[in-house]
Amino acid sequence: MSYIELNDVVKEYKSGEIVTRANDGVTFTIESGEFAVILGPSGAGKSTTLNILGGMDKATSGEVIIAEKDISDYSDKELTTFRRNNIGFVFQNYNLVPNLTAKENVELSIQISNSDADVMDVLKQCGLDQRADNFPAQLSGGEQQRVSIARAIASKPKLLLADEPTGALDYETGKQILKLLQDTSRNTDTTIVVITHNTTISEMADRVIKIRNGKVDDIVINDTPLKVDEIKW
Numbered sequence: 544m545s546y547i548e549l550n551d552v553v554k555e556y557k558s559g560e561i562v563t564r565a566n567d568g569v570t571f572t573i574e575s576g577e578f579a580v581i582l583g584p585s586g587a588g589k590s591t592t593l594n595i596l597g598g599m600d601k602a603t604s605g606e607v608i609i610a611e612k613d614i615s616d617y618s619d620k621e622l623t624t625f626r627r628n629n630i631g632f633v634f635q636n637y638n639l640v641p642n643l644t645a646k647e648n649v650e651l652s653i654q655i656s657n658s659d660a661d662v663m664d665v666l667k668q669c670g671l672d673q674r675a676d677n678f679p680a681q682l683s684g685g686e687q688q689r690v691s692i693a694r695a696i697a698s699k700p701k702l703l704l705a706d707e708p709t710g711a712l713d714y715e716t717g718k719q720i721l722k723l724l725q726d727t728s729r730n731t732d733t734t735i736v737v738i739t740h741n742t743t744i745s746e747m748a749d750r751v752i753k754i755r756n757g758k759v760d761d762i763v764i765n766d767t768p769l770k771v772d773e774i775k776w
């Protein structure tokens with residue numbers, strides 16, 4: 544059995560009379576330890592899929608199996624526990640706690656997840672050892688995103704989910720962030736799923752899941768994924 548299995552996942556959002564089918568029968572698998580990319584145009588249903596995968600949103604129907612457990616019928620309380628024990632999130636807009644320093648943001652994550660990670664080790668790994676005592680507002684976008692990745696890594700998640708992690712960053716900074724994510728996937732056994740609309744980024748992935756109109760359009764397995772340094776876009 545694969546680490547992740549989505550089977551015929553449907554997600555409908557209702558507002559008044561209007562129903563939007565954001566996912567219209569999404570089916571794919573991801574193996575443990577893979578670096579996977581979900582690719583597709585704006586509005587295709589990528590964030591919806593990632594949120595369902597991370598237990599942040601519930602599917603209307605279908606199976607969402609992670610580590611042999613079907614989380615699609617979990618209660619809200621069970622989903623909270625599931626997220627805390629398994630998932631690290633990286634958002635496009637960082638979502639750091641503004642009145643905590645970089646170090647404190649990462650420490651908070653360590654405490655909540657009961658992780659045995661060493662905060663300074665993690666900050667160093669993310670190139671932030673000189674920035675430990677800075678507040679988010681004192682950091683560049685790339686540095687804030689690195690804090691957000693440090694925070695996710697520090698909880699030692701089995702699954703790390705990133706929604707357009709380079710969306711708000713310039714080219715070089717975006718590359719550094721992708722390298723950090725790719726290195727994390729190579730050096731730990733964390734499974735990583737990244738959303739992007741940048742087709743070039745998919746060259747660095749083990750698996751590319753293409754989504755269009757709420758459906759899986761294509762799945763490509765890359766036997767020789769490129770290193771970030773080898774990619775230009």
Ligand SMILES: Nc1ncnc2c1ncn2[C@@H]1O[C@H](COP(=O)(O)OP(=O)(O)OP(=O)(O)O)[C@@H](O)[C@H]1O
Binds near residue numbers: 584586740
């Ligand atoms: N909470 C919501 N309520 C109503 N409609 C929603 C909600 N969230 C998403 N949608 C709709 O579902 C569809 C898919 O949205 P989703 O955010 O998953 O796409 P996406 O591929 O991630 O797009 P983008 O790249 O622009 O972020 C869109 O038509 C969107 O308007």
